[in-house]
Amino acid sequence: MTTPRSRWQYALIIALALLALSVFFLPAMVRTETELRIRSTQQGLSLPDGFYVYQRLDARGIRIKSITPEGDGLVIRLDSPQQQLLARETLRAILPPGYTIALSELPAPSHWIRKLASNTPQDLG
Numbered sequence: 134m135t136t137p138r139s140r141w142q143y144a145l146i147i148a149l150a151l152l153a154l155s156v157f158f159l160p161a162m163v164r165t166e167t168e169l170r171i172r173s174t175q176q177g178l179s180l181p182d183g184f185y186v187y188q189r190l191d192a193r194g195i196r197i198k199s200i201t202p203e204g205d206g207l208v209i210r211l212d213s214p215q216q217q218l219l220a221r222e223t224l225r226a227i228l229p230p231g232y233t234i235a236l237s238e239l240p241a242p243s244h245w246i247r248k249l250a251s252n253t254p255q256d257l258g
Contacts, residue, residue: 167217168237172206175231
């Protein structure tokens with residue numbers, strides 16, 4: 134037979150275990166994705182080629198997760214805020230005038246949200 138004191142101890146142990154798990158998994162739940170967005174500020178100026186940008190950044194040791202065209206710009210996803218700042222300075226040096234290079238840090242969508250967002254309506258059915 135359990136006493137009220139042992140029930141309280143079990144509840145405390147469970148609460149501490151849940152707290153430890155939440156502290157352990159919290160960074161994974163709130164991780165952010167560091168991005169740069171390149172846009173043309175002059176009409177008629179085309180976006181730089183993604184492969185060219187990749188080669189120039191990679192040559193300087195900047196680790197790139199992805200480079201994708203998005204809307205009227207080019208989005209570069211990077212590993213860390215430090216890599217983001219290095220990439221911005223590098224792009225300012227290698228791209229001709231007429232481009233804006235904006236920093237952004239967004240909550241990272243989970244893998245399945247990216248998968249659904251990348252599918253067209255024909256792919257879902």
